[in-house]
Amino acid sequence: DGGITQSPKYLFRKEGQNVTLSCEQNLNHDAMYWYRQDPGQGLRLIYYSQIVNDFQKGDIAEGYSVSREKKESFPLTVTSAQKNPTAFYLCASSPRFARGRDTEAFFGQGTRLTVV
């Protein structure tokens, strides 16, 4: 059963701690993405990776880090440098873009991170 899995669903972080959010896909997709969503807001791109061992900063990368050592995995670390990390985090994957082809993104169920 192919899909994209995020874990955990809920995560609590103390001030000053780093936490890592997991994202795994078995869709054989080259591209993977991390988005942040604040209440009642749209999606903001944190990091993306179009191929293994390569990733790029998105619009709001400060205070976050990622790795892409395997095609199926793209973990996100929220560091203590991220001043306001409480949010809903969404991971997605997609095939590489090709004009006229099906290249939609598939999303995980999200991780809700709360700072306590």
Add this chain to the structure above:
Amino acid sequence: GDSVTQMEGPVTLSEEAFLTINCTYTATGYPSLFWYVQYPGEGLQLLLKATKADDKGSNKGFEATYRKETTSFHLEKGSVQVSDSAVYFCALRDDNYGQNFVFGPGTRLSVLP
């Protein structure tokens, strides 16, 4: 750069009413277009898509037609149900912006019984 504009919400309708959510885009390339739906506390699900001009995407009674001449991809449904209450995102993807997706701000739809 590329951008997507959606009508501001929230949109509140009675059950069985007709729905239109407007979406227009700006793109320097020839993008693919998508509508995603997000239910409370969940991730986004693909609702429908179109990859070239004049294509009509459809799913679950929802439709949208890729209009290149007006750079639009408006979402429509003839008779909404309470279960359609969700946030709807219009999005595009093309060769620009690192081949990433560009999402609109989302439109919240509430359907009342």
